[in-house]
Each structure stands twice: as C-alpha cells, then as structure tokens.
Amino acid sequence: MDLINNNYGYINGDTSGASGVFTDQIPSGAGTGTYNSFLRVQGDKQEQGANILPLNWEPNKTEWATKGGSFTHEITVTDFTRTRVTSGGTEFFALSLDVNENGGSESYLSLDSLRIFTRSQPINGAADVLGSFITNPRSSLPTSDSRLIWSMGGNTLMINANKSTGSGTDDIYLYLPVSLFGGVSGTDYVYLYSHFGGYGMFNNLYNSETGDGFEEWAVPPSAFLPPVTPVPEPYEYGLIGVAGLLVWAFFDRRQRKASAA
Numbered sequence: 001m002d003l004i005n006n007n008y009g010y011i012n013g014d015t016s017g018a019s020g021v022f023t024d025q026i027p028s029g030a031g032t033g034t035y036n037s038f039l040r041v042q043g044d045k046q047e048q049g050a051n052i053l054p055l056n057w058e059p060n061k062t063e064w065a066t067k068g069g070s071f072t073h074e075i076t077v078t079d080f081t082r083t084r085v086t087s088g089g090t091e092f093f094a095l096s097l098d099v100n101e102n103g104g105s106e107s108y109l110s111l112d113s114l115r116i117f118t119r120s121q122p123i124n125g126a127a128d129v130l131g132s133f134i135t136n137p138r139s140s141l142p143t144s145d146s147r148l149i150w151s152m153g154g155n156t157l158m159i160n161a162n163k164s165t166g167s168g169t170d171d172i173y174l175y176l177p178v179s180l181f182g183g184v185s186g187t188d189y190v191y192l193y194s195h196f197g198g199y200g201m202f203n204n205l206y207n208s209e210t211g212d213g214f215e216e217w218a219v220p221p222s223a224f225l226p227p228v229t230p231v232p233e234p235y236e237y238g239l240i241g242v243a244g245l246l247v248w249a250f251f252d253r254r255q256r257k258a259s260a261a
Contacts, residue, residue: 003158003172004108004206004260009178013180014153019036021092021175034100035169035218040071042214048113048195051075051090051217052142059123059134067214074122078186079219084178091178095192096220100213101161109215110199110208111157113138116149116176117191118184137193146191149180156199158208170220 001009001022008023023194041049042065049066051074058064066072083094101107115138123129123142133139141148161171194217197210 001155002158002202004158004202011152011155011157013150018150018177018180019068020150020152020159023173024171035216036076036221037071037098037124037218038073039071039194040067041065041194042067043197043210044056045171045209045211046195046197046213047210048137048193050137050193051191052123052125052129054125057129057134064134068184071216075120075219076186077181077184077188077190079190080181081186082221083219085175086163092175093178093181094220095174096175096218097172098169098216098218099159099161099171100215101211106207106211107161108202108206108208109159109161109196109210110202111152111159111194111196111200113152113191113193113195114157114174115151117142117146117193118144118149118181118188119146119191120188121184122189123191138195141202142191142193147184149184149190158199158202158206170218173220177178228243 001011003009003022003024008021010019010021012019023041039049039051041047043061047065047070049068051066051072053072053074055066055068055072077159080093082180085092085094097111099109101109119142123146128143130140130143133142157172159172194215197208202208
C-alpha cells in the first residue's frame with residue numbers, strides 16, 4: 001500500500017479478513033510532548049522488534065533491533081479503550097507510529113510486516129519465547145498459547161516521513177476493528193511485532209531502507225484521535241471512513257492557521 005503518494009488506504013488481515021485502515025492525515029501537534037511509546041526499534045537498513053521483555057531473548061542486534069528502556073514495555077487490552085471510535089456502527093481501536101528518518105531522498109520507509117498478539121500472562125523473553133518466532137517471526141507465534149489478533153500478511157506499507165514534523169509526533173494511525181479482540185480480557189497483554197526497511201526500491205524511485213533514527217509504536221491519547229465518519233458496512237469502511245477523516249483534517253488545519261494569523 002502506497003502512503004508516499006496517497007494519504008490513506010486499507011490492508012486486509014491475512015487471518016481474520018478484517019481490514020486495517022492506515023492514514024497519515026494526523027491532526028496538528030498529535031503526539032507532541034505526549035508520545036508514550038510501547039515499542040521502539042532502531043537498525044541500519046532493516047530493523048525488526050517486539051515489545052517482549054526482557055530483551056535478552058533477541059539473538060543479536062543485526063537481526064533484531066528493539067531498543068530497551070522506558071520506551072519499550074508491555075501493554076494490555078485496557079490501554080486501547082481510550083482510543084475507541086465508532087464508524088457506521090463498528091467500533092475501532094487505534095495505534096500510532098512515529099517515523100524518524102532523514103529528509104529528502106532518505107525519508108522513505110517500508111513497513112514489511114506487522115503482527116499483533118495477545119496472551120493472558122506476560123511473555124517472559126528469557127524463558128517463554130519459542131525458537132520458531134526468533135527465526136521466523138512473520139509466521140510463528142511467540143508462544144504456543146499466544147493469540148494472533150491481526151497481521152498484514154505479505155502486504156507492504158510504503159511511508160513518506162517528509163509529511164511529518166519530526167520525532168515525537170504521530171506519522172501514521174492504524175485503526176483496527178474492536179471485534180478482533182472478541183473474547184479477550186481487558187487484562188490480557190498485547191504484543192506487537194514489526195519489521196521495517198526490507199522492500200528495497202519502490203517504483204524505482206524510493207529507497208525504503210531504514211537509516212536514521214528509531215521508529216516507535218504507541219497508543220495515542222484520545223485527545224488526538226480524529227473522528228471516523230459513518231460508513232455503510234463494517235468491511236467497507238476504508239475508503240469512505242478515512243475520506244471523512246481527511247476532510248476533517250483539512251478544515252482542522254485551516255482553523256488552526258486562521259487562529260494563528
């Protein structure tokens with residue numbers, strides 16, 4: 001999916017059939033000073049990681065690039081409740097992504113894999129993680145009792161970091177139907193695996209490798225969530241719902257500019 005030349009789109013999950021809506025039309029100031037990330041990754045050319053602690057389960061920092069400290073930690077399903085929005089009778093949770101890449105020709109990046117899991121108990125990276133996840137994270141579960149909530153499968157998301165205002169602000173929002181979390185307790189732990197930079201040249205114009213700062217995932221504060229307009233059917237929300245989001249973002253920014261004048 002191309003967010004270099006477009007502002008929104010959707011990817012069908014390879015397990016549930018439910019679509020994830022991606023948009024880079026973010027309200028002005030979203031994330032500024034409040035970026036509470038739960039996963040931060042940083043690597044050269046390619047990077048991958050998951051918010052599974054402690055990080056000593058990662059074999060080396062060439063293949064795995066999760067950054068430790070307070071910016072990588074566990075979250076629960078309850079953490080998503082403040083992001084709940086409704087469109088056409090369907091409820092969604094939101095995730096945000098902050099991209100930190102060089103400007104100009106080095107501002108492009110590919111998201112090659114995204115997988116979201118839940119587990120009733122925290123995963124102990126020192127003992128629980130299976131070898132198959134370390135060697136093949138795009139098709140394996142972290143543990144045998146983990147539940148795969150959503151995966152973008154073999155799809156790729158192309159990102160243009162030139163559209164953002166730098167580190168500490170949202171670049172991408174991902175909306176997922178709340179129904180994907182059906183039967184999951186609010187106290188269950190949520191784990192996210194992502195891989196960046198592996199697509200290579202896109203349209204013979206854009207180099208998608210990582211090469212500068214870190215990328216980080218967060219659960220955005222409710223104050224920065226743009227509205228999603230009603231749509232006719234749960235699995236047809238992508239084009240219409242996000243189109244409404246773009247209209248809202250356009251007029252919101254016009255209002256901000258008028259206020260500042």
